[in-house]
């Protein structure tokens with residue numbers, strides 16, 4: 001009987017640089033190959049993996065895709081399998097990673113040539129449609145995380161596994177929940193970002209967001225909303241419209257291209273017509289004239305970057321920082337060491353190498369696209385695997401122990417090249 005051997009190459013006890021290597025039927029298949037962005041420091045890469053035959057990419061976020069270009073050092077390399085929109089998002093995120101590294105003086109082990117090779121090696125796959133890599137059968141399932149996100153089911157000679165990447169079982173304005181109509185598997189390798197944190201109800205967060213925006217305008221100030229370029233800010237716009245906000249919305253930064261791509265692949269979101277409707281009411285900020293004008297006239301501005309590490313949000317904060325009538329809303333988790341985290345904790349941040357105090361009303365909301373703790377447990381119950389390996393979290397050992405006790409199934413965390421499990 002043939003066997004499948006699985007190694008969690010990296011990303012087993014942290015959120016960042018996810019990489020899983022599956023060997024079966026003589027093929028070496030990488031599930032994601034990400035990099036880790038560390039605030040103010042060099043990005044960190046997973047160990048090199050040789051002789052890769054194929055990469056199954058769950059979605060475009062850099063913690064899953066960021067090391068793929070390093071597989072193409074001499075022009076040769078594996079095929080990359082993913083949902084169509086993942087290729088376009090990967091283009092902007094990988095290109096931006098190079099740009100940001102250059103600006104900060106960090107080294108990054110690939111250039112635009114390797115990014116172009118990566119994009120040229122893409123092969124589109126479809127949710128629910130099986131394909132083969134050698135003797136291994138693969139089926140992608142919708143992961144509900146961002147447009148194009150996929151979980152991969154792999155089977156070989158009667159053995160099977162599911163790798164979730166990032167997933168979400170709670171539907172949002174943008175995404176349907178993950179598809180759990182999946183065959184039973186022997187092994188489940190799953191993300192566990194929020195194993196010990198629960199999310200607040202989305203509806204409450206949406207209402208708070210609308211109130212923050214309306215209140216700033218009523219006071220005569222502007223409302224700046226910071227978020228990720230892909231998925232997040234378009235969901236924010238949808239939430240504001242759904243909650244009855246009718247005023248103009250301005251969109252700035254990388255999120256503009258993110259929205260163009262999302263619209264071009266609108267069938268990857270829950271409600272394509274609603275996406276198009278909301279998009280028609282969003283004004284893209286192109287050029288400094290408009291940027292300066294809206295910064296000084298009661299406006300609602302949705303912009304990157306999500307953790308205030310760079311991007312046009314710095315310009316808007318600089319213009320509005322002394323105005324207590326204006327508001328700045330952060331829409332997600334702020335990693336330790338980012339300017340967003342500092343601003344929340346100390347009320348100040350660094351802009352153009354200068355430390356400034358921000359008098360705007362700063363609020364943090366939670367529009368997470370990750371499975372909640374309840375979702376993680378629901379996935380395990382629904383899939384009902386023989387073995388669970390949690391990864392992509394900072395408490396994987398503890399979570400594995402809890403899964404064993406709760407469900408009486410084998411669960412453990414493994415990590416690093418060489419440590420493997422065979423099914």
Ligand SMILES: [Zn+2]
Pocket residue numbers: 059061145166
């Ligand atoms: Zn992600």
Ligand SMILES: [Zn+2]
Pocket residue numbers: 016061063064166392
């Ligand atoms: Zn991730």
